[in-house]
Amino acid sequence: MNAAGRAGDGEGAAEAGGRPVDNRAATALAGLPVTFRPVVTRVVLLTMGALLVGVLTTVAVLMPHDGASPWSTGERVSVIATAVVFCALLVLLSRPKAVADAGGLTVVNLTVNRRLDWAEVLRVNLGPGDAWVRLDLADGTSLAVMGIQPGIARRQALRDALRLRDLVEALGEARGAPDAGPR
Numbered sequence: 001m002n003a004a005g006r007a008g009d010g011e012g013a014a015e016a017g018g019r020p021v022d023n024r025a026a027t028a029l030a031g032l033p034v035t036f037r038p039v040v041t042r043v044v045l046l047t048m049g050a051l052l053v054g055v056l057t058t059v060a061v062l063m064p065h066d067g068a069s070p071w072s073t074g075e076r077v078s079v080i081a082t083a084v085v086f087c088a089l090l091v092l093l094s095r096p097k098a099v100a101d102a103g104g105l106t107v108v109n110l111t112v113n114r115r116l117d118w119a120e121v122l123r124v125n126l127g128p129g130d131a132w133v134r135l136d137l138a139d140g141t142s143l144a145v146m147g148i149q150p151g152i153a154r155r156q157a158l159r160d161a162l163r164l165r166d167l168v169e170a171l172g173e174a175r176g177a178p179d180a181g182p183r
Contacts, residue, residue, distance in 0.1 A: 028170035033101040036145070036160045040153040045094040049087035056083035096132075096146035100167050107135075109146045116143075118172035124165040126150070126157070133161050 060079040063071040092110055099106045104117040116137070123136040132149040134142045148164065150157035 028167050029102050032167075033099060034163070034167075035097055035099050036147045036164065037097040038147065038149045038151070038153065039156070041149065041151060042094040044152065045090045049090035052090075053080075053083045053087045056080060096149075098145050098147040098164070100164065102171075105135075105164075105167075107143060107145050107147070109144060114143060118168065121168045121172050124161055124168055126161040133157075133164065 057080050060071070060076040063076065065071070095108060095110060097108045099108070104115060105121060107114045107116065116135075120138045121135050122138055125134040125136065125142075126132075126148070131151070132147075133145040135145060136142050145164075148157050148160045
């Protein structure tokens with residue numbers, strides 16, 4: 001259904017991006033913006049990164065300066081640099097999130113950011129064994145939403161997937177579709 005089709009349904013309560021919004025959409029807009037992020041995973045990754053830098057820096061500083069096999073400054077620096085590189089990788093792994101606002105959804109994955117209008121999202125998928133939520137898009141492709149991942153915090157991921165599905169149904173073209181939910 002297009003925006004013009006919604007305008008005549010008698011449920012227009014507000015305007016979002018120049019199109020009428022029904023009462024369900026107005027309720028969904030009231031809770032926006034919302035950020036979906038795997039908080040527990042993020043805490044674990046960032047904690048491990050900090051610990052890694054701390055431990056390897058301590059090792060590099062405490063290694064012998066003299067004696068039978070002294071460590072050179074270059075060796076010390078390379079150990080610390082290695083720790084920083086691994087920490088940077090863990091920070092990159094902790095980056096994924098999805099931000100829903102009145103205009104659409106911004107998906108931030110490891111190296112890719114993508115902004116979607118609500119009308120572009122047809123379905124939210126999170127099946128048993130899935131590593132993260134997938135979105136079926138209007139152009140026939142799918143997009144991973146790594147910001148909602150059930151690995152460590154399954155209940156939170158399910159709540160987030162359901163909330164995202166509700167937002168898609170309320171604000172997007174797929175609203176009211178019988179199969180627009182986590183499977």
